[in-house]
Every structure is written in structure tokens, then in C-alpha cells.
Amino acid sequence: MSTGDTERGSERDYVQSLERGFAVLLAFDEEMTTPTLAELAAKTGLSRPAVRRLLLTLQRLGYVENHGTRWSLTPRVLTIGQHYTATNARIELAQPHLLRLAERTGESASLAELDEFDAVYVARVPVRRIMNINVAVGSRVPAHATSMGRVLLAWAGPARITRFLEEAPLRAHTSRTITDPAELRMALSEVREQGWSIVDGELEEGLLSASAPVRDRTGAVVAALASSTSAGRLAPERLREETVPLLVETATAISTELGWSPRTPPVVRDGFF
Template identity: 80%
Template structure:
């Protein structure tokens, strides 16, 4: 992602403040100052100053020796959602998709090397992680991540393949850059992605692109299930047509006209 300005415009204290906020996770829900210092790599005095500033702003609270996030942090996500027409327009379509498939429906966007859930209608929990809006998953090992990468552009794809850490999540995970590039080419050619057991064993998912008024792929629409409920070939046969129909409806709401700007599926980089 291109960033305007140079080093002179970079505010390191802001970066460190976000690093402290992001250090709170499912393993550190009520960390001590020492634990946050160890997690961020900052000195204890620096973390203390950052925490006191965040406390004054209302984003963290102190309970003796331990710190917690406050509900105010949710306002950041709310502001993001309020400015994203895609999410608002997609929600009723996600609900109808979930009703038709009997499976959770999700919308994701690409952020660096990860796909981030920006909207979701859950039906059942099939992953070991608790998936909610804001959950991040590796783009290389997920159907929605591969959709987002397939249409991200040649420079983004090359940079991803050079920089992303692609470790094996399961024995089926594709970690070879050349093979992943081939998989992305296939996704772009066929117009959808199927990933079987690469993020978690027994998890199979399908995803398709969502386009804006200019035809640019701005999100990936996905449906996930267990391999025991629906084999990959059945997912292609039964679920992908529903995904394509739903994605077309969302894209149309965003102003995309396929008769004017037909999807490009060949000529991969």
C-alpha cells in the first residue's frame, strides 16, 4: 500500500499507541504493564506513558495492576463501517445468502497479507477461531484471500509472493510461491476460489469477487462449511452459483453494470 509523505511526516508515537492497543488479544485480555512491554518490545516507562495517554482518551482502563480495553475502541470500527457503503449494502444480501445455503456468509477486504472480515452473518461455528467482524486470516490460505489477491494487480501479487510468510497451517496448505501464483491464475480464470482444508483441516470454503461501479474488485464474498457437510465438488455445484448471484446483486447495488464492464477472467499476470 502506497503511503503519502516521507519519514519526516511519520509520527512514531502514534504507531506505538496502536501497537499497544493491538497487543490486547484473546491471550492477553487483561495484561499487566510488564506483559504489554514484552509483547510490544517497548520499554516499561514508554508503555506506561502510552497506557496513561490511552486511558485519558478513554480507550483503556486500569484495574489495579492490570489493563483492559474499553468499549470506546469499538467506535473506531463503527466509524469505518459508517463510511463504507459496501458493508451497509451487502448486509441484507449476506442474510439472504445465509438463509439459502444454511451456512455463514462473509464479506472480506484485503489488508496487507491478510483478509479481514468486514461483514458477516454467522450460522454455525465451524472454525476453531471465533470469527467476527475484524477477524484477520492469512490471504494465501483462504478462498476469500485468494479472490482478493487474484484481482489485486501484478505488483501487489509479486510483492505478496516475495514478502508474505506462508507457513503450513495444515498438510494441505499451499506455501510455494510459484504454486500459489498458479492457483491465483486459476481463480481469476474461473471467477471463483475453492480452498479445501488449507487453513484448518476439515474446513472448505468458496469465495467470489464483489465489484464497485468502476469494475474494481473491492471485496470477496465467501461461504464456508465443513467437508463432512459439503464436499468441494458439491460446493462448486451448489454454493458457487448462489455466491455469484449474491455478489452480482451487491455489485449492482454499488453501481456495477456487467453489460458495460464485463468481468475480466483471462490474461493473468
């Protein structure tokens, strides 16, 4: 359990209106770019009067704007993500490493962090579009079906892994997706043992990716570095032989700049499996 989990406070410290405000903001997506008040109420499960008050508040703060019966986000929403990037030194530090990795492999390079049941892209150097979903900084992908997610989960600690296996929706995205908790636990054990992950066609048919862990000065895994390609461009064997060594080398370089040393004692989490 993270420090944040132990310092969440009691229920009386919980501001429900803030939660509802974020629920309304997050209801805007590529399928509902300019929703009506009624559509937002249906998606969030909130009453129309509540959604109206939240929208008017967000409008006053500059995060949404009104177009008759429809609403849209404003560019000010982007500043929320920019604040995270600006206060996270490893993202800026990793960017030149991602660029060099992309140049050496000819494939997209990404950095991701774990958030609940998803791996979230926090930095990316795209080379070519290989996924049907639109991937950019801030995009979320299911951790169980991606190499990034498995790297992040493999070193997440026993409590986090158990909660994930019990609560995460292990949806089958393709016929190859691992959806059995016991099988996924074994896959995470293998990732931890070998020090990297390859996932072939589990999120999307033909999508092939490899990931390696990025560590901070304490040795804790704080991010996953990934290189993605298509099965038509590179066979899994070649990815393992040619890309994985570059990936591990680059992840080690980023970790070293974050203060990690191969001599740093690993973070011990007893009872991993």
C-alpha cells in the same frame, strides 16, 4: 500500488508515537486480555517507561483502564471499527444479501477485504460454528490459505501480488496449505480465470469455503463474498455445483448495487502474471 501508497508522505511526516500507541492497543488479545505493563512492553518491544506513558495517554482518552497492576481495553475501542462500518456503504448494502445467501445455503456468509497479508471480515451472517478460531467482524485470516484471500489477491494487480508472494509468511496451517509462491501464483491465475475460488482444508482441517469477487462501479474487485461449511456437511463437488452459482449470483447483485455493470470494461492491469 494504491493511491494511499503514493500519498504516504516523507519520513518527516511520520508520527512514531501514534504507531506506538496503536501497537499497545493491538497487543491486547484473547491471550492477553488484562496484561501488565511489563507484558505489554515485552510484546511490543517498547521500553516500560514508553509503554507507561502510552497507557496513561490512552487511559485519559478513554480507550484503556487500569486495575492495579493490570490494564484492559474499554468499550470505546469498538467505536474505531464502527466508524469504518459507518463510512463504508458497501457493508450496509451487502448485509441483506448475506442474510439471503445464508438462508438459501444454510451456511455462514461473509464479506471480506484485503489488508496487507490478511483477509479481514467486514460483514458476517453466522449460521453455525465450523471453525476453531473465533470468527467475527474484524477477524483476520491469512489470505494465502483462504478462498476469500485468494479472490482478493487474484485481482489485486501484479505489484501487489508480487509483494505478497515475496513478503507474506506463507505458513502451513494444515498439510494441504499451499506455501510455495509459484504454486500459489498458479492458483491465483486459476481463480481469476474461473471467476471464483474454492479452498478445502488449507486453513483448518475439514473447513471448506467458496468465494466470489464483489466489484465497484469501475469494475475493480473491492471485496470477496464467501460461504463456509465443513467437509463433513458438503463435498467440494456439491459446493461447486450448488453453492458457487448462488455465490456468484449474490456477488453480482451486490456489485450491481455498487454501480457495476457486466458491460463495464474490466480494470486492466497489464502483466498480471
